Amino acid sequence: MRPQRPRRSPQVALSRDQITATALALADSEGVDAVTMRQVAARLGCGTMSLYRHVRTKDELFDLMADAAMGEEDRPAHPSGDWREDLGRLAHAKRAVMLRHPWLASLLAGRPVLGPNVLASTELALSAVSELGLSMDEMVRVINTLHAFVNGFVQTELEERAWRHPAGTGAEGGAEGPWQDRMLPYLQHLMDSGQYPFFTRMVNEAEPHPDTDESFAWQLRRVLDGLSAGLPG
Template sequence: MYATAFRPGPIEEEPVAARPPAEEIIWMRPDRSRPAPRAALSREQIAAAALAVADAEGVDAVTMRRIARELGSGTMSLYRHVRTKDEVIDLIVDAALGEEDRPAGPSGDWRADLHRLAEAKRAVMLRHPWLARAAAGRPALGPNALASTEYALAALAGRGLAMEEAARVINTLNAFVTGFVQTEVEEAAWRRPPEEEGDGGGGDWRERTLPYLQQVLDSGRFPHFTRLVNEAEPYPDTGEAFAWQLRRVLDGLAAAVPE
């Protein structure tokens, strides 16, 4: 999801025989939907079915066979549109990123624009808990990912930043959001107040951890950690924590963005 992933490096002329086929990646290939009246399958339908499976069961449950079953289609029919599971993941990552709630264009206040973009990314990643892990480090070349990056670059345009510096600003913001949400999602699976746990809660982690934690506190070896345990909120508001940390990230980035 990083801006530097968009730059392939200097383009040099190669012998025609050495060049890869022109349709190597999915975004370069046309969507081969079947015209009516034959049963239609489209790239969009495949993405929607795969997205539903990922949301319900996790991205590891997304397989060609499972998507075909969800669509009532033969597995081989999918290969008209996608060649591999990795291409399916590209599709659903981009489909999810298309849900970002951001303005059509920047406001002129780069900090407010990037703040809103970060919040929009977090909201989408929480809606699709698999997304932060699946998107991390993946080249973001789909149309929705490109639109998101274009928005961020436009927010920074005209401020005297070299494109490499603008990319670093965006990458720093993306790394913060992705890392925060990955931790937030994983912790949500086990660290919940007792009243929110229900039948399948994470109370067992307390039963396993509390005896050890009490032993650590009683040892006197970690006075600052002991104070943290005794004084900090045991179930902090993650939204509030995200907002606080995001402000600090933007404070730091402000030093690199000329006013």
């Protein structure tokens, strides 16, 4: 008698949304570099080749992840009629999503994503400035200026967060951390030299750990002020 064939393990039912959600969770927990088709398949309990029936490449998976994350953006369905209010709300919403998913900032900065959620955000932003008497090129520049500010602020914020909370230490760095301890004699030397009076004032007078929410809101208002100054009329 022939030996009985081993039973095949039941196939895992897959969908593109399920694959995307799994990859997004993997990026959140281990970083975007950990997202490979093999690792995603392992989390789903299926073979790697099964994923390719739904997602053709890892780049496509990254696009799906970025668009899914942007779907969490808290944005209104329609413009309010106040372009500053609308762009400000979009900026705060985008920052919140990018802080929730630290890998998203670099992913959006390095690739054009044209998924439905990203397009909905873009459509809302362009619609918000559509009555300002601007050409389409000028409207795009306004939106790109806003995105550049948000992306740059968040990337700096994330890098500072990583510096203050080094991986695996469980402790905060910052002003009381080892880096500052090593730099303190040099900083004191610079201030004592008398060559950098404004730097010395900054060290002595400026808030060493400004509230990032307040800083973001203040800088955003200045960006919107600058955009407003360039409007027709």
